[in-house]
Amino acid sequence: MSADDINNFRQIITSNGYRLTRAREATFRLLVSSEPQSVAKILAKAKGTVDRVSVYRNLELFEKLGIVHRVYIGWKHKIELSDDFVKHHHHLSCLGCGKIIDIEDESHIDEFIEHVAARADFAPRRHIFEVDGYCHDCKPTKTTR
Template sequence: MIITWKVGGGLKDKLKEYEQRMTEANFKLTSQRRLILRVLLENINEHLSAEEVYQLVRERNPRVGLATVYRTLELFCELGILHELNFDNNCRRYELEQGDYHHHHLICLKCGKIIEFSDYILKDLEGYIDREYNFDVVDHRIKFYGYCSDCRIESKD
């Protein structure tokens, strides 16, 4: 089952929520940070690299530098606004925090597409691990590598 997370409450509500989180941590939501956050929110279902965020930001404001994008992404990760992901291709990618929605990733080896999925059977597995091994699971990350439906169709042609 593939699940796509959408911004609940709208863009303005999420911007306010993140602005409050930054204010509570004694940071300001500058115009550059606001623009970067807006780009991330508008691409909520993407797993963007810093360079991709930079390109999208520069389309709107060419004065924003790559270093600003990197620093802002790092800050957003520290504040729990973003999660940094590594899909083993030496390229860090980012996604906005999604509350209680825990998901995993399917990575296409041909085109690089990243598909999010959630499988509640993993909750049962966590319970089993806790009972069987007396081990308190606090987090996990699962990545499956293979070929998306588009690339599977191309290879059959």
């Protein structure tokens, strides 16, 4: 969480005509993490500082303003800071030990989306791409996708 990030955040909020409040900034600071977080976890961190309702309302606002977006990992959705703050990437989640491995090679997925969208005359806005399976350490004998 750099000072730049905070300034960027403030800029997004105010330039869109919203007020810069203690609750909003506190909520934003809770989101800083290298990994996407569940809403439950964010609420737990917020406890005593920001009311649950405000967290929900601001997460919704943040999503609308593109500050955060949701990813779907391990059959639960989680909140992740957007590309402006943390580079968007995809994950391999291990069903055995829960380890999350970042997918390095992002270019292919972008190309694929362009390709598919072009064929359907579709303007893509956001996408979900997550893979579950077993990591090296948890690999079972039989493996199917």
